[in-house]
Amino acid sequence: MKILAIESSCDETAAAVVEDGRKVLSSVISSQVQEHKIYGGVVPEIASRRHAEAISQVVEKALSDADTTLDDLEAIAVTYAPGLIGALLVGVNYAKGLSFASGKPLVPVHHLRSHIAASYITHADLKPPFFCLVVSGGNTMMVEVRDYTDFEIIGRTRDDAAGEALDKAARAMGIPYPGGLNLDRMCKDGNSTAYKFPTPKVEGCPYDFSFSGLKTSVINTIHNAKQKNGEINIPDLGASFMKAVSSCLCKNTEKAMKDRGYKTLVLAGGVSANSVLRQDMESLCKANGYRLYLPELSLCGDNAAMVGSQGYYEYLAGKRAGLELNAFAGKDIDEKQ
Numbered sequence: 001m002k003i004l005a006i007e008s009s010c011d012e013t014a015a016a017v018v019e020d021g022r023k024v025l026s027s028v029i030s031s032q033v034q035e036h037k038i039y040g041g042v043v044p045e046i047a048s049r050r051h052a053e054a055i056s057q058v059v060e061k062a063l064s065d066a067d068t069t070l071d072d073l074e075a076i077a078v079t080y081a082p083g084l085i086g087a088l089l090v091g092v093n094y095a096k097g098l099s100f101a102s103g104k105p106l107v108p109v110h111h112l113r114s115h116i117a118a119s120y121i122t123h124a125d126l127k128p129p130f131f132c133l134v135v136s137g138g139n140t141m142m143v144e145v146r147d148y149t150d151f152e153i154i155g156r157t158r159d160d161a162a163g164e165a166l167d168k169a170a171r172a173m174g175i176p177y178p179g180g181l182n183l184d185r186m187c188k189d190g191n192s193t194a195y196k197f198p199t200p201k202v203e204g205c206p207y208d209f210s211f212s213g214l215k216t217s218v219i220n221t222i223h224n225a226k227q228k229n230g231e232i233n234i235p236d237l238g239a240s241f242m243k244a245v246s247s248c249l250c251k252n253t254e255k256a257m258k259d260r261g262y263k264t265l266v267l268a269g270g271v272s273a274n275s276v277l278r279q280d281m282e283s284l285c286k287a288n289g290y291r292l293y294l295p296e297l298s299l300c301g302d303n304a305a306m307v308g309s310q311g312y313y314e315y316l317a318g319k320r321a322g323l324e325l326n327a328f329a330g331k332d333i334d335e336k337q
Contacts (some may be wrong), residue, residue: 001074003315005308006059006092009083009111011042012301013054017066018308022120026065027305030054055094070102077107077311079114081328082138082330088327092171107311108321112139112333113151115268118235118299122229126293133253135277136269137163137180140209143333145266148313151334155207155256162245163271165211169218169241173234183299184274187238194236195221197244214244242276249277250284258292265316266293267299273300
Protein backbone atom coordinates (compact mmCIF):
# COMPACT_ATOMS: atom_id res chain seq x y z
CA MET A 1 0.00 0.00 0.00
CA LYS A 2 1.53 3.30 -1.12
CA ILE A 3 0.73 6.58 0.61
CA LEU A 4 1.76 10.07 -0.46
CA ALA A 5 2.60 12.18 2.59
CA ILE A 6 2.87 15.96 2.88
CA GLU A 7 4.50 17.94 5.72
CA SER A 8 4.57 21.73 6.16
CA SER A 9 4.28 22.38 9.90
CA CYS A 10 7.27 24.71 10.25
CA ASP A 11 10.06 25.63 7.82
CA GLU A 12 10.49 22.44 5.78
CA THR A 13 8.26 21.72 2.81
CA ALA A 14 8.35 17.94 2.48
CA ALA A 15 6.70 15.12 0.56
CA ALA A 16 7.31 11.38 0.53
CA VAL A 17 5.91 8.14 -0.78
CA VAL A 18 5.85 5.38 1.83
CA GLU A 19 4.86 1.76 1.32
CA ASP A 20 3.14 -0.24 4.07
CA GLY A 21 4.21 2.25 6.71
CA ARG A 22 7.82 1.08 6.83
CA LYS A 23 9.44 1.36 3.40
CA VAL A 24 10.35 4.84 2.14
CA LEU A 25 10.20 4.96 -1.66
CA SER A 26 11.03 8.66 -1.82
CA SER A 27 11.56 11.57 0.54
CA VAL A 28 11.99 15.17 -0.61
CA ILE A 29 12.62 18.14 1.68
CA SER A 30 12.88 21.80 0.73
CA SER A 31 14.45 23.58 3.71
CA GLN A 32 14.20 27.28 4.52
CA VAL A 33 16.98 27.29 7.13
CA GLN A 34 19.31 29.62 5.26
CA GLU A 35 16.60 32.22 4.73
CA HIS A 36 15.45 32.24 8.35
CA LYS A 37 19.04 32.23 9.59
CA ILE A 38 19.38 35.99 9.08
CA TYR A 39 16.47 36.55 11.49
CA GLY A 40 17.76 34.14 14.13
CA GLY A 41 14.59 32.04 13.97
CA VAL A 42 11.61 31.06 11.85
CA VAL A 43 9.48 33.94 10.59
CA PRO A 44 5.96 32.48 10.19
CA GLU A 45 4.84 34.71 7.31
CA ILE A 46 7.97 33.95 5.29
CA ALA A 47 7.63 30.24 6.04
CA SER A 48 4.06 30.19 4.75
CA ARG A 49 4.99 31.96 1.52
CA ARG A 50 7.90 29.63 0.84
CA HIS A 51 5.70 26.59 1.42
CA ALA A 52 3.23 27.90 -1.15
CA GLU A 53 6.05 28.40 -3.65
CA ALA A 54 7.69 25.01 -3.13
CA ILE A 55 4.94 22.51 -2.43
CA SER A 56 3.93 21.63 -6.00
CA GLN A 57 7.50 20.92 -7.08
CA VAL A 58 8.28 18.97 -3.91
CA VAL A 59 5.24 16.70 -4.34
CA GLU A 60 5.94 16.17 -8.04
CA LYS A 61 9.54 15.19 -7.28
CA ALA A 62 8.47 12.79 -4.52
CA LEU A 63 6.12 11.01 -6.91
CA SER A 64 8.75 10.98 -9.65
CA ASP A 65 11.52 9.68 -7.38
CA ALA A 66 9.23 6.86 -6.26
CA ASP A 67 8.26 6.10 -9.86
CA THR A 68 4.67 6.49 -8.70
CA THR A 69 1.57 8.21 -10.07
CA LEU A 70 -1.55 9.33 -8.24
CA ASP A 71 -3.33 6.26 -9.60
CA ASP A 72 -0.85 4.05 -7.73
CA LEU A 73 -1.66 5.62 -4.37
CA GLU A 74 -4.00 4.25 -1.75
CA ALA A 75 -4.30 7.54 0.13
CA ILE A 76 -2.86 11.01 0.77
CA ALA A 77 -1.65 11.81 4.30
CA VAL A 78 -1.00 15.33 5.55
CA THR A 79 0.17 16.98 8.76
CA TYR A 80 -2.72 19.05 10.11
CA ALA A 81 -1.52 19.83 13.68
CA PRO A 82 0.33 21.15 15.59
CA GLY A 83 2.60 23.80 14.09
CA LEU A 84 2.64 27.27 12.55
CA ILE A 85 -0.94 27.78 11.43
CA GLY A 86 -0.15 29.51 8.14
CA ALA A 87 2.43 26.90 7.24
CA LEU A 88 0.10 24.02 8.10
CA LEU A 89 -2.70 25.48 5.99
CA VAL A 90 -0.54 25.39 2.87
CA GLY A 91 0.00 21.64 3.18
CA VAL A 92 -3.55 20.89 4.29
CA ASN A 93 -5.16 22.85 1.46
CA TYR A 94 -2.82 21.37 -1.14
CA ALA A 95 -3.56 17.85 0.12
CA LYS A 96 -7.31 18.52 0.10
CA GLY A 97 -7.12 19.72 -3.49
CA LEU A 98 -5.07 16.71 -4.52
CA SER A 99 -7.46 14.35 -2.74
CA PHE A 100 -10.52 15.93 -4.38
CA ALA A 101 -8.95 15.89 -7.85
CA SER A 102 -7.67 12.31 -7.61
CA GLY A 103 -10.47 10.75 -5.62
CA LYS A 104 -7.95 9.36 -3.11
CA PRO A 105 -8.84 9.32 0.61
CA LEU A 106 -7.37 12.08 2.75
CA VAL A 107 -5.76 11.04 6.04
CA PRO A 108 -5.04 13.75 8.65
CA VAL A 109 -1.91 13.06 10.70
CA HIS A 110 -0.74 14.60 13.98
CA HIS A 111 2.81 15.92 13.72
CA LEU A 112 4.04 14.41 16.99
CA ARG A 113 2.57 11.02 16.19
CA SER A 114 4.65 11.22 13.02
CA HIS A 115 7.83 11.88 14.97
CA ILE A 116 7.20 8.70 16.95
CA ALA A 117 6.58 6.82 13.71
CA ALA A 118 10.05 7.80 12.46
CA SER A 119 11.37 4.88 14.49
CA TYR A 120 9.04 2.47 12.68
CA ILE A 121 11.01 3.29 9.54
CA THR A 122 14.37 2.92 11.28
CA HIS A 123 13.51 -0.25 13.20
CA ALA A 124 11.49 -2.93 11.44
CA ASP A 125 10.94 -4.83 14.69
CA LEU A 126 9.47 -1.94 16.68
CA LYS A 127 5.82 -2.39 17.63
CA PRO A 128 3.62 -0.91 20.36
CA PRO A 129 3.19 -0.92 23.27
CA PHE A 130 6.20 1.14 24.37
CA PHE A 131 7.16 4.28 26.26
CA CYS A 132 8.17 7.38 24.30
CA LEU A 133 9.91 10.63 25.14
CA VAL A 134 9.02 13.27 22.56
CA VAL A 135 11.47 16.18 22.57
CA SER A 136 11.36 19.01 20.04
CA GLY A 137 11.55 22.77 19.70
CA GLY A 138 7.87 23.19 20.47
CA ASN A 139 6.99 20.16 22.58
CA THR A 140 8.38 18.01 25.37
CA MET A 141 6.27 15.15 26.71
CA MET A 142 6.29 11.56 27.84
CA VAL A 143 3.77 9.36 26.09
CA GLU A 144 2.49 5.85 26.55
CA VAL A 145 2.12 4.41 23.04
CA ARG A 146 -0.39 1.64 23.62
CA ASP A 147 -1.05 1.00 19.95
CA TYR A 148 -0.25 2.67 16.63
CA THR A 149 -3.12 5.14 17.09
CA ASP A 150 -3.66 4.94 20.87
CA PHE A 151 -1.64 7.42 22.94
CA GLU A 152 -1.72 8.85 26.46
CA ILE A 153 0.35 11.78 27.71
CA ILE A 154 1.61 11.14 31.25
CA GLY A 155 4.05 14.05 31.58
CA ARG A 156 4.85 17.27 29.77
CA THR A 157 6.62 20.59 30.06
CA ARG A 158 4.84 23.30 32.02
CA ASP A 159 6.59 26.12 30.17
CA ASP A 160 9.37 25.99 27.57
CA ALA A 161 10.03 22.91 25.48
CA ALA A 162 13.52 21.44 25.85
CA GLY A 163 14.35 22.34 22.26
CA GLU A 164 13.22 25.91 22.80
CA ALA A 165 15.43 26.20 25.87
CA LEU A 166 18.41 24.88 23.91
CA ASP A 167 17.75 27.29 21.04
CA LYS A 168 17.42 30.33 23.31
CA ALA A 169 20.46 29.38 25.35
CA ALA A 170 22.45 29.03 22.14
CA ARG A 171 21.29 32.46 20.99
CA ALA A 172 22.36 33.99 24.32
CA MET A 173 25.80 32.42 23.80
CA GLY A 174 26.07 33.96 20.34
CA ILE A 175 25.74 30.62 18.57
CA PRO A 176 24.09 31.00 15.15
CA TYR A 177 20.71 29.59 14.09
CA PRO A 178 19.69 26.79 14.14
CA GLY A 179 20.73 27.13 17.77
CA GLY A 180 20.19 23.65 19.19
CA LEU A 181 21.93 21.94 16.31
CA ASN A 182 24.94 24.28 16.34
CA LEU A 183 25.12 24.19 20.14
CA ASP A 184 25.57 20.43 19.92
CA ARG A 185 28.21 20.72 17.21
CA MET A 186 30.21 23.53 18.77
CA CYS A 187 30.12 22.36 22.39
CA LYS A 188 30.46 18.61 21.96
CA ASP A 189 33.99 18.61 23.41
CA GLY A 190 33.26 21.06 26.24
CA ASN A 191 33.50 20.25 29.94
CA SER A 192 29.95 19.42 31.04
CA THR A 193 30.79 19.90 34.74
CA ALA A 194 32.31 23.37 34.39
CA TYR A 195 29.07 25.25 35.13
CA LYS A 196 26.38 24.31 37.62
CA PHE A 197 22.68 24.63 36.84
CA PRO A 198 19.60 24.01 39.00
CA THR A 199 17.58 20.81 38.75
CA PRO A 200 14.01 21.93 37.99
CA LYS A 201 11.06 20.11 39.57
CA VAL A 202 7.31 20.53 39.29
CA GLU A 203 5.98 20.09 42.81
CA GLY A 204 3.42 17.31 43.04
CA CYS A 205 3.88 16.29 39.38
CA PRO A 206 7.03 14.14 39.16
CA TYR A 207 6.53 13.37 35.47
CA ASP A 208 6.26 16.99 34.33
CA PHE A 209 9.13 19.18 33.13
CA SER A 210 10.09 22.84 33.48
CA PHE A 211 12.87 24.41 31.45
CA SER A 212 12.26 28.16 31.79
CA GLY A 213 14.38 28.32 34.94
CA LEU A 214 17.29 26.59 33.23
CA LYS A 215 17.03 29.00 30.33
CA THR A 216 17.01 31.98 32.70
CA SER A 217 19.95 30.55 34.62
CA VAL A 218 22.21 30.32 31.58
CA ILE A 219 21.25 33.85 30.49
CA ASN A 220 22.02 35.16 34.00
CA THR A 221 25.37 33.35 33.97
CA ILE A 222 26.32 35.18 30.78
CA HIS A 223 25.05 38.57 31.99
CA ASN A 224 26.83 38.28 35.35
CA ALA A 225 30.11 37.45 33.65
CA LYS A 226 29.78 40.46 31.33
CA GLN A 227 29.02 42.81 34.23
CA LYS A 228 32.19 41.67 36.00
CA ASN A 229 34.27 41.69 32.80
CA GLY A 230 34.71 37.97 33.25
CA GLU A 231 35.19 35.40 30.52
CA ILE A 232 32.74 32.72 29.46
CA ASN A 233 34.01 29.49 28.01
CA ILE A 234 31.29 28.84 25.45
CA PRO A 235 32.10 25.15 24.78
CA ASP A 236 32.06 24.44 28.52
CA LEU A 237 28.91 26.49 29.13
CA GLY A 238 27.11 24.86 26.22
CA ALA A 239 28.15 21.37 27.27
CA SER A 240 27.07 22.04 30.86
CA PHE A 241 23.69 23.37 29.75
CA MET A 242 23.02 20.44 27.42
CA LYS A 243 23.92 18.06 30.24
CA ALA A 244 21.50 19.83 32.59
CA VAL A 245 18.64 19.56 30.09
CA SER A 246 19.44 15.94 29.31
CA SER A 247 19.69 15.01 32.99
CA CYS A 248 16.24 16.42 33.63
CA LEU A 249 14.78 14.47 30.70
CA CYS A 250 16.50 11.25 31.76
CA LYS A 251 15.50 11.52 35.42
CA ASN A 252 11.79 11.90 34.70
CA THR A 253 11.84 9.26 31.98
CA GLU A 254 13.51 6.72 34.25
CA LYS A 255 11.00 7.32 37.05
CA ALA A 256 8.00 7.10 34.72
CA MET A 257 9.20 3.89 33.09
CA LYS A 258 9.83 2.24 36.45
CA ASP A 259 6.45 3.34 37.79
CA ARG A 260 4.61 2.22 34.66
CA GLY A 261 6.53 -0.99 34.13
CA TYR A 262 7.86 -0.29 30.63
CA LYS A 263 11.03 -1.90 29.31
CA THR A 264 11.10 -0.34 25.84
CA LEU A 265 11.91 3.33 25.24
CA VAL A 266 11.60 5.29 22.02
CA LEU A 267 13.13 8.73 21.60
CA ALA A 268 11.36 11.05 19.15
CA GLY A 269 11.42 14.64 17.89
CA GLY A 270 14.05 17.02 16.61
CA VAL A 271 16.02 17.06 19.87
CA SER A 272 16.39 13.27 19.63
CA ALA A 273 19.33 14.08 17.34
CA ASN A 274 21.21 15.75 20.21
CA SER A 275 24.38 13.74 20.89
CA VAL A 276 24.34 14.32 24.66
CA LEU A 277 20.74 13.18 25.03
CA ARG A 278 21.29 10.11 22.85
CA GLN A 279 24.36 9.10 24.87
CA ASP A 280 22.65 9.68 28.21
CA MET A 281 19.58 7.71 27.15
CA GLU A 282 21.78 4.84 26.01
CA SER A 283 23.47 4.83 29.43
CA LEU A 284 20.11 4.96 31.22
CA CYS A 285 18.72 2.04 29.25
CA LYS A 286 21.87 -0.03 29.66
CA ALA A 287 21.82 0.48 33.42
CA ASN A 288 18.17 -0.57 33.68
CA GLY A 289 18.08 -3.31 31.08
CA TYR A 290 15.73 -1.30 28.85
CA ARG A 291 15.61 -1.57 25.09
CA LEU A 292 16.20 1.78 23.36
CA TYR A 293 15.03 2.74 19.89
CA LEU A 294 16.52 5.88 18.36
CA PRO A 295 15.37 7.31 15.03
CA GLU A 296 17.90 7.60 12.25
CA LEU A 297 19.45 11.08 12.38
CA SER A 298 18.00 11.98 8.97
CA LEU A 299 14.51 11.27 10.35
CA CYS A 300 14.82 13.29 13.58
CA GLY A 301 13.92 16.61 11.95
CA ASP A 302 10.69 17.39 10.14
CA ASN A 303 10.14 15.19 7.09
CA ALA A 304 7.25 13.61 5.22
CA ALA A 305 8.46 10.01 5.42
CA MET A 306 7.44 9.85 9.07
CA VAL A 307 4.05 11.35 8.14
CA GLY A 308 3.60 8.58 5.58
CA SER A 309 4.50 5.95 8.16
CA GLN A 310 1.98 7.18 10.73
CA GLY A 311 -0.51 7.91 7.96
CA TYR A 312 -0.50 4.24 7.04
CA TYR A 313 -1.56 3.21 10.55
CA GLU A 314 -4.13 6.00 10.77
CA TYR A 315 -5.54 4.79 7.44
CA LEU A 316 -5.78 1.21 8.71
CA ALA A 317 -7.59 2.53 11.79
CA GLY A 318 -10.19 4.15 9.53
CA LYS A 319 -9.19 7.76 9.98
CA ARG A 320 -10.37 9.95 7.09
CA ALA A 321 -11.05 13.63 6.43
CA GLY A 322 -12.97 15.57 3.84
CA LEU A 323 -12.77 19.10 2.49
CA GLU A 324 -13.81 20.38 5.92
CA LEU A 325 -10.36 19.47 7.34
CA ASN A 326 -8.75 22.42 9.08
CA ALA A 327 -5.30 23.02 10.53
CA PHE A 328 -4.62 23.55 14.23
CA ALA A 329 -1.68 25.37 15.77
CA GLY A 330 -2.06 23.34 18.94
CA LYS A 331 -3.58 19.91 19.49
CA ASP A 332 -2.64 17.16 21.93
CA ILE A 333 -1.30 13.90 20.60
CA ASP A 334 -4.10 11.95 22.31
CA GLU A 335 -6.95 14.20 21.16
CA LYS A 336 -9.41 12.99 18.59
CA GLN A 337 -9.51 14.88 15.30
